[in-house]
Amino acid sequence: MSFLICVAALALLMFVAYRGFSVILFAPIAALLAVFLTDPAAVPGVFSGVFMEKMVGFVKLYFPVFLLGAVFGKVIELSGFSKSIVAAVIGFVGRERAILSIVLVCVILTYGGVSLFVVVFAVYPFAAELFRQGDIPKRLIPGTIALGAFSISMDALPGTPQIQNIIPTTFFGTDTWAAPILGLVGSAFIIAAGVTYLEWRRRSAGDEGYGENHSNEPEAFKDEALPNPWIALLPLVLVGVMNKVLTWAIPAYYGPTYNLTLGHADKPLPVPVTPLVAIWAVEGALIIGILSVLAFAFRPVSEKFAEGTKAAVGGSLLASMNTAAEYGFGGVIATLPGFQVIADALKQIPNPLVNEAVTVSTLAGITGSASGGLSIALATMAEQFKTAASASGIPMEVLHRIASMASGGMDTLPHNGAVITLLAVTGLTHRQSYGDIFAVTVIKTTAVFVAIGFYYATGFY
Known part of the structure; x- marks a missing residue:
C-alpha cells in the first residue's frame, strides 16, 4: 500500500503537469496528499x-544561476547577437544543410549560456525560413531544435x-568540467545519431514539402544589418x-572555507567554499558575459533593457520555482515508507552507474523535468550512489x-514544459511532431549507456 501511495503521488504530479497546471501549486498538494494517506497528523x-x-x-543555491542565465539570454537577444550567430552559422554550413545548421546554432547558443527557452524563440524564424526554402516538412523543426537545444x-x-x-x-564535490x-x-554519439535520424526522416518525406496553412508562421526573414558575428x-x-x-581561481583564492568578518561580529562566520565553487564560477562567468554584451551593444540593449529584463526575471522566477517545488516534492516522497520500497528495488541493479542512470532518467521522465528529476534523485539517493x-x-x-x-534523456516526455513550449512556438501539435522529439529522447537515453560502456571499456573519463 505504501508503494502505491508514492506511485499515485508521482502519477498525480505527472498528470497535472501534462494538463498544463502549475507544478508550483500541485507539487505540495501531491506530496502532502501522500503524507495524509500515510499519517494525517504528520x-x-x-x-x-x-x-x-x-x-x-534549492532556491538559495540555484536561483542566481537561473536569473543570470535568463538576463544573459535576453541581452544576447536584444543586442541582435543571436540573429548574427544564426546567420553566420547558416552561411558557413550552407543552407542546403538546413538541419545540421539549426542543430549547430542551438548547440552554440545553449553552450554559451543562453536559456533553451530563449533559443527556441530566437532560432524558430530562421528554421522556418530554411525549411521553407529547402522544401523540408515543417513538422521536423521541433525535433531539429530539440536535438540542438535540449541535448x-x-x-x-x-x-x-x-x-x-x-x-x-x-x-559530488565536482565542477562543471567533470569527466570531459x-x-x-x-x-x-548524440549528434551523429540524431542528425542521421533527422536526415532519414527528411528523405522519407519524399515530395511532401514544407506544407501549407500552418499556425504561428513567422514573417519571412528580412535582410538587415547585423552585428559582426565574431x-x-x-x-x-x-x-x-x-x-x-x-x-x-576561486578555491585558489579563498581556500576550502572563507571566514566572513563584516561589521562588529563577535566571531567570523565560516562560509564553506568547496561545495559552492561551481555555482560561483558559473555566476561570475554569466555576469562577465552580460557586461561584455553591454560593452559592445549598449545602445540597442539599453533601449529595451527595462522591459526585456522584466521578462527575463519573470521567466527565471517561474523556472526556478517550478524546479524547487519538484525538489521539495522529492524530499517529501523520500520520507515515506513507500519510497524505501522503490529504493530497495533500484538497489537490485548491481552496477552503480547503471543504477544511477536508470534512477535519474526514470524520475526525470516522471516529473517531466531534467533538473527536477535530477534534484529528486540526488537529494534522496546521492549517498547511496557515492x-x-x-x-x-x-x-x-x-x-x-x-x-x-x-537527467536529459527521458525528461522530454509529452508533459515536459520545454516540449510543450517548443510545440506552441512552432504552431505544431504532439500528433504532428512529438514522434521526432521522442526519437531524440531515445538517442539521448542510449548515449548515457554508450558513455558507461566506454568508461568500463577504456577507463578514460
Missing part, C-alpha cells in the same frame, strides 16, 4: 520541516553552464572561458557526468 510538520526546507534550499549542450558537453550540469556539483571525455563521447560570439566564448578560469561508486573505485566525476546526462 502533514503540517512535513510541509514546514521537509517540503519548505527543501524548496527554499549535448544542456548536460553532456564539459563546462556547460546549464543548470543540469551544475546540480551534481553540490552533491565521457561528455564528448556521449555528445558525438563580436556576437565573444560573450558566449567569454562565458565558457571565464567559467573554467573561475573554477580554478557509497556504491567508492566500493567499485568509480570517481565522483564519472558519477556527475552520468547523472547529468541521464
Whole structure:
C-alpha cells in the first residue's frame, strides 16, 4: 500500500503537469496528499520541516544561476547577437544543410549560456525560413531544435553552464568540467545519431514539402544589418572561458572555507567554499558575459533593457520555482515508507552507474523535468550512489557526468514544459511532431549507456 501511495503521488504530479497546471501549486498538494494517506497528523510538520526546507534550499543555491542565465539570454537577444550567430552559422554550413545548421546554432547558443527557452524563440524564424526554402516538412523543426537545444549542450558537453550540469556539483564535490571525455563521447554519439535520424526522416518525406496553412508562421526573414558575428560570439566564448578560469581561481583564492568578518561580529562566520565553487564560477562567468554584451551593444540593449529584463526575471522566477517545488516534492516522497520500497528495488541493479542512470532518467521522465528529476534523485539517493561508486573505485566525476546526462534523456516526455513550449512556438501539435522529439529522447537515453560502456571499456573519463 505504501508503494502505491508514492506511485499515485508521482502519477498525480505527472498528470497535472501534462494538463498544463502549475507544478508550483500541485507539487505540495501531491506530496502532502501522500503524507495524509500515510499519517494525517504528520502533514503540517512535513510541509514546514521537509517540503519548505527543501524548496527554499534549492532556491538559495540555484536561483542566481537561473536569473543570470535568463538576463544573459535576453541581452544576447536584444543586442541582435543571436540573429548574427544564426546567420553566420547558416552561411558557413550552407543552407542546403538546413538541419545540421539549426542543430549547430542551438548547440552554440545553449553552450554559451543562453536559456533553451530563449533559443527556441530566437532560432524558430530562421528554421522556418530554411525549411521553407529547402522544401523540408515543417513538422521536423521541433525535433531539429530539440536535438540542438535540449541535448549535448544542456548536460553532456564539459563546462556547460546549464543548470543540469551544475546540480551534481553540490552533491559530488565536482565542477562543471567533470569527466570531459565521457561528455564528448556521449555528445558525438548524440549528434551523429540524431542528425542521421533527422536526415532519414527528411528523405522519407519524399515530395511532401514544407506544407501549407500552418499556425504561428513567422514573417519571412528580412535582410538587415547585423552585428559582426565574431563580436556576437565573444560573450558566449567569454562565458565558457571565464567559467573554467573561475573554477580554478576561486578555491585558489579563498581556500576550502572563507571566514566572513563584516561589521562588529563577535566571531567570523565560516562560509564553506568547496561545495559552492561551481555555482560561483558559473555566476561570475554569466555576469562577465552580460557586461561584455553591454560593452559592445549598449545602445540597442539599453533601449529595451527595462522591459526585456522584466521578462527575463519573470521567466527565471517561474523556472526556478517550478524546479524547487519538484525538489521539495522529492524530499517529501523520500520520507515515506513507500519510497524505501522503490529504493530497495533500484538497489537490485548491481552496477552503480547503471543504477544511477536508470534512477535519474526514470524520475526525470516522471516529473517531466531534467533538473527536477535530477534534484529528486540526488537529494534522496546521492549517498547511496557515492557509497556504491567508492566500493567499485568509480570517481565522483564519472558519477556527475552520468547523472547529468541521464537527467536529459527521458525528461522530454509529452508533459515536459520545454516540449510543450517548443510545440506552441512552432504552431505544431504532439500528433504532428512529438514522434521526432521522442526519437531524440531515445538517442539521448542510449548515449548515457554508450558513455558507461566506454568508461568500463577504456577507463578514460
